[in-house]
Amino acid sequence: MNKATAYQQVQAARSANKISIQELIDGLTEDFFELHGDRQRDDDPAVIAGLATIESRPITIVGIQKGQDIAANQARHFGCATPSGYRKALRVMRQAEQLHQPVLALINTPGAYPGVEAEYQGQGRAIADCLLAGQKLKVPFLSIIVGEGGSGGALALACGDQVWMFANSTYSVLSPEGYATILWKDSQRAAEAAEQMRLTPKELLADGMIERIVPEVTTAADCGELKGAVAATLKMLAAQPVATLIKARQARYRKF
Amino acid sequence: MPQRKFQAPTEYQLAARKDQIPDELLTRCPVCQQDCYTQDLTELMICPNCDYGFRLPAWQRIRQLTTTFEELDAVVTVPERFADTAYREKIKRAKATTGLNESVVTGLATLTGQSFGLGVMDAHFMMGSLGSATGEKITRLFETCTAKRLPVVMVTASGGARMQEGAAALMQMAKISSAVVQHRDAGLLYVTILTDPTTGGVTASFAMQGDVVLSEPHALIGFAGRRVIEQTIQQTPPADFQRAETLLENGWLDQIVTRPQLRLTLARLLKLTSGGPSHE
Numbered sequence: 001m002n003k004a005t006a007y008q009q010v011q012a013a014r015s016a017n018k019i020s021i022q023e024l025i026d027g028l029t030e031d032f033f034e035l036h037g038d039r040q041r042d043d044d045p046a047v048i049a050g051l052a053t054i055e056s057r058p059i060t061i062v063g064i065q066k067g068q069d070i071a072a073n074q075a076r077h078f079g080c081a082t083p084s085g086y087r088k089a090l091r092v093m094r095q096a097e098q099l100h101q102p103v104l105a106l107i108n109t110p111g112a113y114p115g116v117e118a119e120y121q122g123q124g125r126a127i128a129d130c131l132l133a134g135q136k137l138k139v140p141f142l143s144i145i146v147g148e149g150g151s152g153g154a155l156a157l158a159c160g161d162q163v164w165m166f167a168n169s170t171y172s173v174l175s176p177e178g179y180a181t182i183l184w185k186d187s188q189r190a191a192e193a194a195e196q197m198r199l200t201p202k203e204l205l206a207d208g209m210i211e212r213i214v215p216e217v218t219t220a221a222d223c224g225e226l227k228g229a230v231a232a233t234l235k236m237l238a239a240q241p242v243a244t245l246i247k248a249r250q251a252r253y254r255k256f
Numbered sequence: 257m258p259q260r261k262f263q264a265p266t267e268y269q270l271a272a273r274k275d276q277i278p279d280e281l282l283t284r285c286p287v288c289q290q291d292c293y294t295q296d297l298t299e300l301m302i303c304p305n306c307d308y309g310f311r312l313p314a315w316q317r318i319r320q321l322t323t324t325f326e327e328l329d330a331v332v333t334v335p336e337r338f339a340d341t342a343y344r345e346k347i348k349r350a351k352a353t354t355g356l357n358e359s360v361v362t363g364l365a366t367l368t369g370q371s372f373g374l375g376v377m378d379a380h381f382m383m384g385s386l387g388s389a390t391g392e393k394i395t396r397l398f399e400t401c402t403a404k405r406l407p408v409v410m411v412t413a414s415g416g417a418r419m420q421e422g423a424a425a426l427m428q429m430a431k432i433s434s435a436v437v438q439h440r441d442a443g444l445l446y447v448t449i450l451t452d453p454t455t456g457g458v459t460a461s462f463a464m465q466g467d468v469v470l471s472e473p474h475a476l477i478g479f480a481g482r483r484v485i486e487q488t489i490q491q492t493p494p495a496d497f498q499r500a501e502t503l504l505e506n507g508w509l510d511q512i513v514t515r516p517q518l519r520l521t522l523a524r525l526l527k528l529t530s531g532g533p534s535h536e
């Protein structure tokens with residue numbers, strides 16, 4: 001993969017063979033209890049949330065997921081969360097705070113859902129609220145970009161104390177196709193755009209945007225090493241006084 | 257060969273002639289599509305027919321909203337590390353046309369004896385896009401106002417995150433949010449005034465984080481762009497789906513305030529809030 005071009009990296013991040021967030025949760029946790037609904041009006045299947053244990057310690061999980069087949073993918077609008085999805089995330093983040101347990105965010109999204117209803121339901125405000133909540137969350141918060149990390153829709157859950165990326169993932173302000181369209185009026189130049197955008201884990205690590213690149217995991221059975229790393233990091237973060245934790249997190253984002 | 261009666265002017269001659277013609281006599285309102293005499297727009301730059309507020313240069317807005325204004329961080333500009341030639345060229349042009357160093361002007365203001373921090377975005381500077389320097393100026397404004405225990409007012413006008421700066425532009429949304437959280441935790445007031453257009457990553461961060469959110473009539477406010485939505489749903493969204501009036505109806509705004517009323521409204525609002533527990 002060392003010689004892979006940036007656009008090959010984009011394709012690998014989007015691959016249908018990517019481990020699903022559900023399978024990843026199964027591999028990382030001993031028991032997962034799913035929580036549904038934003039408690040306001042809806043339940044967005046693009047956002048998966050729930051309670052689990054990792055090495056016997058309770059955690060809260062929130063993820064943005066694509067579907068593994070066409071039907072599931074359509075139900076989850078290809079991993080694009082609606083305002084209701086972000087409000088579900090917000091709800092479980094607050095619950096985690098109440099229960100004093102860390103939050104693990106697992107992200108695979110091309111971006112927040114672009115639709116008329118989503119606009120009516122306050123897509124901008126929903127993401128803005130997640131950003132505020134992330135910056136003051138009183139519990140350890142680890143964000144992992146598993147596949148695509150698309151713009152504000154990914155950032156909403158990528159405000160952790162640390163942000164990690166899978167080896168085959170990307171994180172960017174917009175898609176390479178969007179970048180090429182806006183800048184050169186030509187979506188066919190996406191590969192060229194990807195080269196310019198510094199969206200690969202290696203570039204983002206070098207730029208100080210993320211803390212760690214995680215070796216690619218393809219099945220739940222593969223998750224042992226990642227599970228150990230997640231558990232150790234959450235434990236390390238949990239050992240800090242809350243004020244120290246929040247101060248360090250805010251300093252992390254201040255340096256940009 | 258007959259003599260040509262008319263010699264087409266060169267581009268240079270055209271430009272020179274244009275300089276001698278007074279500003280366009282008529283201006284078309286992009287909302288109601290009516291032509292109105294440019295002089296009728298007045299210093300406020302509003303459509304006399306429908307109250308739409310035309311996009312304002314930052315300093316014109318500042319004059320309209322303040323009694324005094326002391327600018328902060330005027331020299332903060334795009335960091336050298338963004339070295340792409342095409343991007344540097346765009347920045348150079350934006351600086352030349354606006355006289356600004358970035359898409360936002362920030363400072364400490366007073367209005368009817370009340371002090372507050374004010375940030376005004378300017379859509380004429382690269383569509384008011386949110387770059388690292390924009391984010392830095394806004395973050396510092398919040399930090400200054402948290403330390404001085406002052407309310408913050410942000411007037412937004414932006415196409416969203418500045419894609420030429422990549423992930424760094426995205427991170428500004430989190431950085432500013434962090435500063436907003438600390439200002440909020442200090443018990444201080446944050447007011448946003450959303451103007452045409454406020455979209456993308458700016459809507460999805462500090463524009464929508466105000467304790468009180470105001471807007472001007474007919475302002476375009478939204479997250480996703482109309483074209484992106486059209487491609488996704490294969491339908492044409494209603495004409496007004498991202499207009500301020502629709503957002504007010506759906507519960508995302510507190511009030512729509514016409515530009516002539518904005519100054520007075522802001523003064524009232526600052527008086528109606530105590531400004532935190534240890535405010536003198």
Ligand SMILES: [Zn+2]
Pocket residue numbers: 285286287288289290303304305306307308
């Ligand atoms: Zn009009």
